[in-house]
Amino acid sequence: MDEAAIKAMIHRLPSEQVLNRICQTFGALQCTTRLQILLLLQLGPLCVTDIENILGQSQSAISHSLRTLRQLDLVRTKREGRFTVYHLADEHVSVLVEMCQKHAKEMES
Amino acid sequence: MDEAAIKAMIHRLPSEQVLNRICQTFGALQCTTRLQILLLLQLGPLCVTDIENILGQSQSAISHSLRTLRQLDLVRTKREGRFTVYHLADEHVSVLVEMCQKHAKEMES
C-alpha cells in the first residue's frame, strides 16, 4: 500500500471529535450496570430507587452510573414530586438499546 | 413499585453471561484506536503494517489493539506470506461497524 493509498484511507475515517463522541458512548455501555440501566429504561421510565432495587446496588453506585449516562445525554430526567424519573434520551439511544436487547436474546439461546 | 414488579423486571434482563459478553464488546469499541481499526477493516482486509501507517501508531500499540479485538472474536486473521491480514470476523460485526459508520457520517454534518 503506497503513501497515496494510505492518505486516502485516513480521509475515510471520521473526525477526531466524532470518533471521541462515539467511543465515549460505547464506553458507557462497557459497564454492565449502565447497560442494564439502559435496558430497563427501554421498558419504560423508572425512578432511581426502583433501579436500585431491581439491580440490587447501592444508592451511590446507581446515582454515579446515572450521572455518567446523563452527561453523555443517553438518559434524561423529569422531576415528579420527590422522585427523579429517568428515561432514554431519544430515538437514537432507543434503537441502540433495542439492538442490544435483540442481540442478547439471540445469544441467550 | 412493589416486590413482585421488581422481580418481574429482574427477569426481563439478560443473563450475567450474555451481559458480560456484550459489555466486553462495547469495551473494545470504547477506544478510538480499536474503533478506527474496525472502521478500516470494514472497507476491506488490511495487514498490520498498513494499519500502523494509516493510524500513525506504533507497531506495539496496534498489535495489542488487534489482540484485544481478536480475543473478542471481532476480527480474524489470515496469513499471506509474511503478512498477517486482518478482517472483520462476521456479519454481526460488520453490521455493528456499519451502524457506527452511518452514525458518524450523520454527526459529521
Added chain:
DNA sequence: TGAACATATGAACAATAGTTCATATAAGTA
C-alpha cells in the same frame, strides 16, 4: 544460514474508570 522484514507478547508504568463512604441538597410530611 544469516539478514531483514512482519508481527506478537510480557512486563512495567501511566492513565482511566468504578466503588465506597461521608455528606449535601431538595421535596414532601407530620
Added chain:
DNA sequence: TACTTATATGAACTATTGTTCATATGTTCA
C-alpha cells in the same frame, strides 16, 4: 420547623485499561 425520604456529589481508594519498551517468533530472500 423538624423529620423522613429521594437523590446527587466529592474525595479517597481500588481495579481496570492503555501505552511503551524490550524482546521473541516466524517468514522471506540473498
